Amino acid sequence: MRAVVYHGANNVTVENVEDPRIEDPNDVILKITSTAICGSDLHMYEGRTKAQPGMVFGHENMGIVTEVGPGVARVRKGDRVSIPFNVACGFCKNCFAGNTGFCLTVNPNFAGGAYGYAAMGPYRGGQAEYLRVPFADFNCLALPPGDELEDDFAMLADIFPTGYHGTALADVRPGESVAVMGGGPVGLMAAYSAMLIGAAKVFVVDRVPGRLRLAESIGAIPIDFSKGDPVMQILDQTNGDGTDKGVDAVGYQAHGTGGEEQPALVLNSLVEIVRATGRIGVVGLYLPSDPGAPDEHSRHGELLFKAGKFFEKGQRMGTGQANVKAYNQQLRDLIIAGRAKPGFVVSKRLSLEEAPDAYARFDRREDGYSKVVLKPAA
Ligand SMILES: NC(=O)c1ccc[n+]([C@@H]2O[C@H](COP(=O)([O-])OP(=O)(O)OC[C@H]3O[C@@H](n4cnc5c(N)ncnc54)[C@H](O)[C@@H]3O)[C@@H](O)[C@H]2O)c1
Numbered sequence: 001m002r003a004v005v006y007h008g009a010n011n012v013t014v015e016n017v018e019d020p021r022i023e024d025p026n027d028v029i030l031k032i033t034s035t036a037i038c039g040s041d042l043h044m045y046e047g048r049t050k051a052q053p054g055m056v057f058g059h060e061n062m063g064i065v066t067e068v069g070p071g072v073a074r075v076r077k078g079d080r081v082s083i084p085f086n087v088a089c090g091f092c093k094n095c096f097a098g099n100t101g102f103c104l105t106v107n108p109n110f111a112g113g114a115y116g117y118a119a120m121g122p123y124r125g126g127q128a129e130y131l132r133v134p135f136a137d138f139n140c141l142a143l144p145p146g147d148e149l150e151d152d153f154a155m156l157a158d159i160f161p162t163g164y165h166g167t168a169l170a171d172v173r174p175g176e177s178v179a180v181m182g183g184g185p186v187g188l189m190a191a192y193s194a195m196l197i198g199a200a201k202v203f204v205v206d207r208v209p210g211r212l213r214l215a216e217s218i219g220a221i222p223i224d225f226s227k228g229d230p231v232m233q234i235l236d237q238t239n240g241d242g243t244d245k246g247v248d249a250v251g252y253q254a255h256g257t258g259g260e261e262q263p264a265l266v267l268n269s270l271v272e273i274v275r276a277t278g279r280i281g282v283v284g285l286y287l288p289s290d291p292g293a294p295d296e297h298s299r300h301g302e303l304l305f306k307a308g309k310f311f312e313k314g315q316r317m318g319t320g321q322a323n324v325k326a327y328n329q330q331l332r333d334l335i336i337a338g339r340a341k342p343g344f345v346v347s348k349r350l351s352l353e354e355a356p357d358a359y360a361r362f363d364r365r366e367d368g369y370s371k372v373v374l375k376p377a378a
Pocket residue numbers: 038039040041042043158159162181182183184185186187205206207208211225249250251252253254255256265266282283284285320321322365
């Protein structure tokens with residue numbers, strides 16, 4: 001089959017790899033209909049993770065089941081399913097508690113597995129024609145048959161639940177104000193989720209014009225950080241009080257106004273923006289090691305975080321990979337009911353063969369490349 005293969009910094013190609021096969025009785029094989037490129041892939045693409053050459057990327061997968069292992073009870077051949085980016089077993093302590101992003105069974109390196117992601121276990125990604133899904137009864141989310149709402153459902157594998165998770169970590173309540181740092185697909189989904197929950201005022205901070213326009217189109221207040229300190233801009237628009245809650249949808253590759261990387265910038269901005277006793281949800285990625293970091297400390301994931309201010313303000317922070325399964329059924333049902341349309345972020349639908357060009361353009365945050373969905377089956 002054809003697949004997107006990583007070869008080193010800024011180098012992915014589409015090539016022939018071995019077809020996946022049933023390796024365990026609980027596996028299914030999926031024919032991929034939609035697989036999205038994520039900001040998380042860009043950290044690997046830029047050589048800023050431990051990703052090894054030869055890896056197949058792709059953790060935002062959906063498709064049609066083509067083969068079913070003998071131990072699978074519920075999923076059937078022909079089912080249309082969305083696959084959470086987390087690989088999870090369903091029976092460990094963390095899975096039982098709903099924390100499927102921290103499964104203790106699937107990854108020898110640390111708690112939590114994913115498809116096609118550096119250090120997150122031996123699972124090949126789905127930017128390919130076919131994908132093997134382990135523990136299929138637990139991991140497959142059933143979708144209505146056919147091909148309706150494909151863009152919306154394609155957002156269920158990662159960014160819609162992840163954006164929602166950001167608001168859940170920050171405990172966003174109706175009527176509150178929320179600052180979302182980052183207007184990439186994840187930030188837009190966090191802002192959209194905050195709206196669904198009933199937040200009164202949602203700010204989205206970024207500098208890419210098309211992304212700020214999208215934020216405005218869903219009713220958020222765009223803040224362009226290239227036009228001045230976003231902390232001051234948001235304090236000005238909240239009577240100097242700051243917001244009730246904040247979401248980090250940027251992570252360690254945060255840029256300062258001058259374009260230089262400052263790994264702790266967004267965390268520290270949120271400590272300033274969010275009011276005393278407010279909460280901060282961090283879904284933007286931070287890593288324990290970063291080979292391309294700007295200084296020695298951040299190469300080991302040690303950042304200059306304003307712990308003193310954070311303590312003084314009595315803030316709370318939640319972090320980590322999103323537990324997609326904690327939200328994907330409910331968010332799917334909101335889509336089916338016509339109450340949520342997360343597919344508004346999708347800006348391009350391309351063939352698998354177009355992936356290398358799409359990676360380069362998305363990496364430059366070119367307008368029109370906010371969320372690219374690849375269509376291997378088309
Ligand atoms: N926790 C999870 O489960 C999870 C899941 C998916 C993605 N992520 C992470 O979420 C982050 C965002 O992903 P994305 O797909 O939206 O990608 P993205 O990289 O396109 O979005 C990041 C955005 O942040 C903006 N930005 C950069 N510096 C900024 C600053 N100082 N202030 C405000 N905005 C700034 C960029 O212009 C960009 O638009 C990534 O770190 C990704 O790895 C986490």
